[in-house]
Amino acid sequence: MTQPQNNSAGLVESKTMAQNPxxxxxxxxxxxxxxxxxxxxxxxxxxxFVDLMKQGSEWITQNVTPGGPGNTQMIDQIPLDENGYPLELPFIAPDGTPQRVITLTGNPSYPSGDYILLFDGEGEIEIFGRNLSYRQEGPGRYRITRTDGDRINIAIVKSVKGNHIRNMRLIMPGFEDNYAEQIFxxxxxxxxxxxxxxxxxxxxxxxxxxxxxxxxxxxxxxxxxxxxxxxxxxxxxxxxxxxxxxxxxxxxxxxxxxxxxxxxxxxxxxxxxxxxxxxxxxxxxxxxxxxxxxxxxxxxxxxxxxxxxxxxxxxxxxxxxxxxxxxxxxxxxxxxxxxxxxxxxxxxxxxxxxxxxxxxxxxxxxxxxxxxxxxxxxxxxxxxxxxxxxxxxxxxxxxxxxxxxxxxxxxxxxxxxxxxxxxxxxxxxxxxxxxxxxxxxxxxxxxxxxxxxxxxxxxxxxxxxxxxxxxxxxxxxxxxxxxxxxxxxxxxxxxxxxxxxxxxxxxxxxxxxxxxxxxxxxxxxxxxxxxxxxxxxxxxxxxxxxx
Missing domain, CATH: 3.20.20.80 (Glycosidases)
Structure with missing residues (x-):
């Protein structure tokens, strides 16, 4: 710290204020x-990030059944864990309507190729978007193939209480083996x-x-x-x-x-x-x-x-x-x-x-x-x-x-x-x-x-x-x-x-x-x-x- 001095007017003046920078x-x-x-x-x-979940949108809530608004705006009512994942889905809204959550990821600027979705826990995932296909390759693992598309939208439709879906990662093409170290x-x-x-x-x-x-x-x-x-x-x-x-x-x-x-x-x-x-x-x-x-x-x-x-x-x-x-x-x-x-x-x-x-x-x-x-x-x-x-x-x-x-x-x-x-x-x-x-x-x-x-x-x-x-x-x-x-x-x-x-x-x-x-x-x-x-x-x- 530069030690202060008091001038005759009682103002604090650092030693560098009136001398050298x-x-x-x-x-x-x-x-x-x-x-x-x-x-x-x-x-x-x-x-x-090479993990697109880190740039994903905040949760959007929707009715599980088709129809209804694009965002029912009920995320504040859903119990979440310390990292923001719903503890149980579907969530039953006050009117009795089951709710799911969705995050939006990616956009047309991202490269085509295979994106790997990983997560812990039990439940049901739905993936949708233009010009993409996906398949499940095992528990908590999906391969999403994207060709000149738009967003990759990921919905958690069901999440089991006590072992809820969490720690979601969406890895860009080419980084499956080193995403934890590469990060950026x-x-x-x-x-x-x-x-x-x-x-x-x-x-x-x-x-x-x-x-x-x-x-x-x-x-x-x-x-x-x-x-x-x-x-x-x-x-x-x-x-x-x-x-x-x-x-x-x-x-x-x-x-x-x-x-x-x-x-x-x-x-x-x-x-x-x-x-x-x-x-x-x-x-x-x-x-x-x-x-x-x-x-x-x-x-x-x-x-x-x-x-x-x-x-x-x-x-x-x-x-x-x-x-x-x-x-x-x-x-x-x-x-x-x-x-x-x-x-x-x-x-x-x-x-x-x-x-x-x-x-x-x-x-x-x-x-x-x-x-x-x-x-x-x-x-x-x-x-x-x-x-x-x-x-x-x-x-x-x-x-x-x-x-x-x-x-x-x-x-x-x-x-x-x-x-x-x-x-x-x-x-x-x-x-x-x-x-x-x-x-x-x-x-x-x-x-x-x-x-x-x-x-x-x-x-x-x-x-x-x-x-x-x-x-x-x-x-x-x-x-x-x-x-x-x-x-x-x-x-x-x-x-x-x-x-x-x-x-x-x-x-x-x-x-x-x-x-x-x-x-x-x-x-x-x-x-x-x-x-x-x-x-x-x-x-x-x-x-x-x-x-």
Missing amino acids: SNQASIAAKPALGNDIGGLAYYSTQWV HPLFLERLQPFAVLRFMNLMNTNNNQVITWEDRTRTDTYTQARNGYGMAPEYIPQLANRTQADIWINMPHQADDNYIRELATLLKQELNPDKKIYVEYSNEVWNGQFRQTQWLYQVGCDNPDTFVANQGNNDWGIAGCDDFLSSVNFHVQRLARIAEIFDEVFQENFEDRIIIVAASQAVGPYLSEQLLERFSNPKLNPQGYKPAALAVAPYFAFRADRAEKVDENITVDELLDLAQEHIETRVLEFALQQKQIADKYNVALIAYEGGQHLVPRPMQRQTQLTQTMIEANRHPRMGDLYREYLKNWFDTVGGGVFANFSNVGTPTHFGSWGVLEYQDQAISEAPKYQALLDIIDYLEQKAGVN
């Missing part, structure tokens, strides 16, 4: 490219291998997260790792990082108690390779009102006497007498300082060499950045004098706000890319330079928690010409050129440090074209954004003199 800040300031990993879902085109799909690992830092925000389902205690977390043997509001088991974080030899960037759930933080820190100390750094951020975009964590922070910031600020004109959520914006900033600082203290207690002499505390702000909000960093000097919020090593923003590019009227159904791909280039060279660069000045003022690194293109139609409509134009713009070779220019601006002109691209793999839709790969096995020659990232990694290595 800390060791942690120097680490974060080194130019490096990271990647945000996409979230887990049965419909995702990202092949995270080799191509998933290969395509992450070039990146220096992996951010786990989406894999851990940070936005709208429901985790409070360590006991709330998903376990490695929970029936799916894709539980909404919980994310995957934290135990998989060091396992994935160790296989890719990457530093990690974690987002602490906004409601997580001190024991959760301590248990996670302890897990990472014990399991992560000891030469790897850990970037620690509190939740994600706690200024962004579309997320529940922001609404929660506004409320607790106003409720907490230590973080409460009387209304000064920022009363976004109508909390009587409270400046909910500044109160939420205070709570952010207080909680991040406490998180730093816990990690320091766990990592002890390795804290300054390995832990990068990240204060995340809004790319176009220099005022927020200033308020956030300044408040770490407040002893009421930060009695131990911890300070962040880095200010993080998300400097996305799309088009300038004053050009929005040009972005309609009639715009062409080239015209859209012209606007994107203009945005990169003006507003994006201007705001990034402002943020760098603020970071320098407080002797912290400027890094990017997310970034890349942000072309999203307004309003978000599924089948429109504008949606298609934006998708085609993301596929155009010029988009790769824009990424190269944009990232060189960040590293060379702005002087930014670690930059985490958003994101890894994802299908382009009217919600955005976030993935630099559209599907896991996409040819790199057809993925201009991914190729541009590889080019920038080579560029940074050459600049650093790495052979």
Whole structure:
């Protein structure tokens, strides 16, 4: 820990605050490219695990007999074991209707071939989907042959009480003999291998997260790792990082108690390779009102006497007498300082060499950045004098706000890319330079928690010409050129440090074209954004003199 000093005004000031950047800040300031990993879902085109049950949907309940709604939504009434498997099926609903449970797995992006379903216990399984056949090969074992199909849907129709169906695994072709050791799909690992830092925000389902205690977390043997509001088991974080030899960037759930933080820190100390750094951020975009964590922070910031600020004109959520914006900033600082203290207690002499505390702000909000960093000097919020090593923003590019009227159904791909280039060279660069000045003022690194293109139609409509134009713009070779220019601006002109691209793999839709790969096995020659990232990694290595 950097020992605090009290200045004449009674403010806590760390030794590094007004002198040289800390060791942690120097680490974060080194130019490096990271990647945000996409979230887990049965419909995702990202092949995270070789066991597809780990990406399967949460249970859907249906009537055993044909007919009725697609989801009777009775899973909360069915007794489950500690890993989420029904203790007995069919379950008899209050109206007397027998219920079964279904999980959805896979999608058309997955390879054809033989998938092996394994499970323990006794009962009756039904498997259905397009272009597939299956046969039982023994107790708890089915072979499913899939050819250019869609999902593999698995229903538990009957599960015997006392020996219920559990420990379900759906193994991708070629991994039956080593799925327990392989865990992650080799191509998933290969395509992450070039990146220096992996951010786990989406894999851990940070936005709208429901985790409070360590006991709330998903376990490695929970029936799916894709539980909404919980994310995957934290135990998989060091396992994935160790296989890719990457530093990690974690987002602490906004409601997580001190024991959760301590248990996670302890897990990472014990399991992560000891030469790897850990970037620690509190939740994600706690200024962004579309997320529940922001609404929660506004409320607790106003409720907490230590973080409460009387209304000064920022009363976004109508909390009587409270400046909910500044109160939420205070709570952010207080909680991040406490998180730093816990990690320091766990990592002890390795804290300054390995832990990068990240204060995340809004790319176009220099005022927020200033308020956030300044408040770490407040002893009421930060009695131990911890300070962040880095200010993080998300400097996305799309088009300038004053050009929005040009972005309609009639715009062409080239015209859209012209606007994107203009945005990169003006507003994006201007705001990034402002943020760098603020970071320098407080002797912290400027890094990017997310970034890349942000072309999203307004309003978000599924089948429109504008949606298609934006998708085609993301596929155009010029988009790769824009990424190269944009990232060189960040590293060379702005002087930014670690930059985490958003994101890894994802299908382009009217919600955005976030993935630099559209599907896991996409040819790199057809993925201009991914190729541009590889080019920038080579560029940074050459600049650093790495052979």
